[in-house]
Amino acid sequence: xxxxxxxxxxxxxxxxxxxxxxxxxxxxxxxxxxxxxxxxxxxxxxxxxxxxxxxxxxxxxxxxxxxxxxxxxxxxxxxxxxxxxxxxxxxxxxxxxxxxxxxxxxxxxxxxxxxxxxxxxxxxxxxxxxxxxxxxxxxxxxxxxxxxxxxxxxxxxxxxxxxxxxxxxxxxxxxxxxxxxxxxxxxxxxxxxxxxxxxxxxxxxxxxxxxxxxxxxxxxxxxxxxxxxxxxxxxxxxxxxxxxxxxxxxxxxxxxxxxxxxxxxxxxxxxxxxxxxxxxxxxxxxxxxxxxxxxxxxxxxxxxxxxxxxxxxxxxxxxxxxxxxxxxxxxxxxxxxxxxxxxxxxxxxxxxxxxxxxxxxxxxxxxxxxxxxxxxxxxxxx
Numbered sequence: 001x002x003x004x005x006x007x008x009x010x011x012x013x014x015x016x017x018x019x020x021x022x023x024x025x026x027x028x029x030x031x032x033x034x035x036x037x038x039x040x041x042x043x044x045x046x047x048x049x050x051x052x053x054x055x056x057x058x059x060x061x062x063x064x065x066x067x068x069x070x071x072x073x074x075x076x077x078x079x080x081x082x083x084x085x086x087x088x089x090x091x092x093x094x095x096x097x098x099x100x101x102x103x104x105x106x107x108x109x110x111x112x113x114x115x116x117x118x119x120x121x122x123x124x125x126x127x128x129x130x131x132x133x134x135x136x137x138x139x140x141x142x143x144x145x146x147x148x149x150x151x152x153x154x155x156x157x158x159x160x161x162x163x164x165x166x167x168x169x170x171x172x173x174x175x176x177x178x179x180x181x182x183x184x185x186x187x188x189x190x191x192x193x194x195x196x197x198x199x200x201x202x203x204x205x206x207x208x209x210x211x212x213x214x215x216x217x218x219x220x221x222x223x224x225x226x227x228x229x230x231x232x233x234x235x236x237x238x239x240x241x242x243x244x245x246x247x248x249x250x251x252x253x254x255x256x257x258x259x260x261x262x263x264x265x266x267x268x269x270x271x272x273x274x275x276x277x278x279x280x281x282x283x284x285x286x287x288x289x290x291x292x293x294x295x296x297x298x299x300x301x302x303x304x305x306x307x308x309x310x311x312x313x314x315x316x317x318x319x320x321x322x323x324x325x326x327x328x329x330x331x332x333x334x335x336x337x338x339x340x341x342x343x344x345x346x347x348x349x350x351x352x353x354x355x356x357x358x359x360x361x362x363x364x365x366x367x368x369x370x371x372x373x374x375x376x377x378x379x380x381x382x
Contacts, residue, residue, distance in 0.1 A: 054097055057092075057093045057094035057097030057098075058093075058098075058101060058123055059093070059124075060120060060121050061090060061091065061121075062119075062121050064119075064120075064169070065122070066119075066169050067119060067120065067121070068117040068118060068139060068169060068171040069089050069090075069117070069119075069171045070115065070116070071085065071117075072115050073111070073114060074113055076113075077113065078108070079099050079107075079111060080099050082098070082111065083096070083098035083099045086118075086127070091118050091120045092120075092124055092127065097124065098124055098127075098128075107128055107131075110132055111132065112133075113134075114212065114213065115213035116137055117139040117171045117212050137212045138209045139209070140209055141167075141208050142206070143166055143203050143205050143206060143208075143223060143330070144330075145205035145258060145263055145330060145331065145333075145335070146205070146331075146332065147161045147163060147166075148162050148163070148298070148329050149162060149164060149181060149199060149203070150162050150163070151164070152303075152304055163181075163203045164177055167216060172216050176215070180215070180217045180219075180220055181198070181216075182198075185199075185221070187224060188228060189202065189224050189228040190202075191247060192247045192248035194248070197325075198326075200329070200330075201251050201255050201326065201327025201328070202223075202227065202327075203220065203223050204223045204224070204226050204227035204330060205332055206226055208223065210222065230336070231336075234340070235340075236340050238340075239337075239340025239341060242340075243281055243340075248326070252323050252324065252326055252327045254339040255328050255329045255331045255335070256294060256295060256324075257273055257277050257280070257335040257339060258329055258330075258332055258335035259328060259329050260294055260352070261335075263332050263334050264334055267334070267337075268334060269341075270338075273334055273335060273338035274338045274341065274342050275343045275345060277338040277342035278342040278343040279347050279350055280292075281342055282347070283348065284323075288321070289317050289318055289319060289321050290317035290322075292318075293318070295316060295318075295324050295328055296308070296311045296313065296317070297382075298328035299311065299313045299315035308382060346362060347362055348364075349366070349367035351371060351375050351378075351379065353374030353375050354374060354376060354377045359374050
């Protein structure tokens with residue numbers, strides 16, 4: 001009897017063949033893996049974008065390192081509060097990024113109260129260092145030889161080098177500046193200064209370091225101290241006196257030399273400066289007008305008038321004899337030394353040529369020839 005061989009086919013489980021289930025499971029695993037990849041890519045993108053945003057927010061807001069803003073941090077202030085104030089004053093880009101940085105760097109417990117002068121040209125890391133240093137924090141301020149108290153011309157504010165603009169960029173208000181500049185100051189530096197004269201010519205050009213909480217008054221006194229130290233060191237009072245000038249008059253004449261002749265680098269006057277000082281002394285002794293264009297230009301700029309060689313003013317030394325009423329800028333040390341120790345010559349004229357070379361002359365005819373030959377552009381400008 002032939003035995004029937006029964007072919008037992010694989011029976012479906014739950015109504016489906018087992019091969020189909022395996023295939024579906026593999027498909028599901030692929031979907032999950034793809035989904036995980038997508039999620040990881042998205043998360044990675046979010047993290048990368050966040051890091052890029054974070055680093056950008058920690059970067060400086062501006063580029064002018066001389067522009068400072070005064071910030072006062074009260075005792076007990078949190079990094080969140082400080083960040084909001086910094087953002088409000090446009091010193092940082094983001095209060096949130098500032099707060100994150102402070103906490104990640106574990107400096108939120110060491111930020112000190114005090115007064116700070118901060119620049120938006122500094123990154124957050126540098127700004128935080130100021131808060132960590134606290135009351136010992138200092139700031140730098142530079143006043144420039146040849147600068148005036150104010151600059152009323154149309155130059156951009158960032159390009160102005162006058163005393164008022166420098167103090168504004170240091171974070172002081174106009175009212176603070178005005179009050180300090182209008183005060184009367186005592187000391188040997190002001191011994192010959194008329195009581196009704198302002199501080200033009202007295203804010204000595206130099207770079208200074210001050211505590212962040214310093215007032216305008218304290219800053220000005222620091223410049224006066226430096227100025228008088230230079231005067232004593234170089235025996236300038238005697239140098240001026242030897243030529244018939246008191247300290248105020250010496251500073252006045254030196255301010256004219258400062259504006260007329262480009263100052264050399266270093267601490268010694270150039271030959272052009274000492275020659276120019278000699279020209280002015282010779283003119284004073286002969287009763288001639290100084291004939292300095294920079295004096296009428298100064299008063300025209302200060303009062304908002306057009307630069308006119310015929311301007312009716314005691315500062316117009318083309319028309320008026322003697323020295324102008326006061327300094328027209330702060331003189332640098334080289335101009336001061338030139339006035340204290342002028343050249344020994346008999347020139348009566350000089351001009352700055354279009355090539356920036358100074359040409360001296362003994363007679364008006366020689367001077368006119370120099371104008372014709374060397375000063376076609378500059379000498380035609382007001």
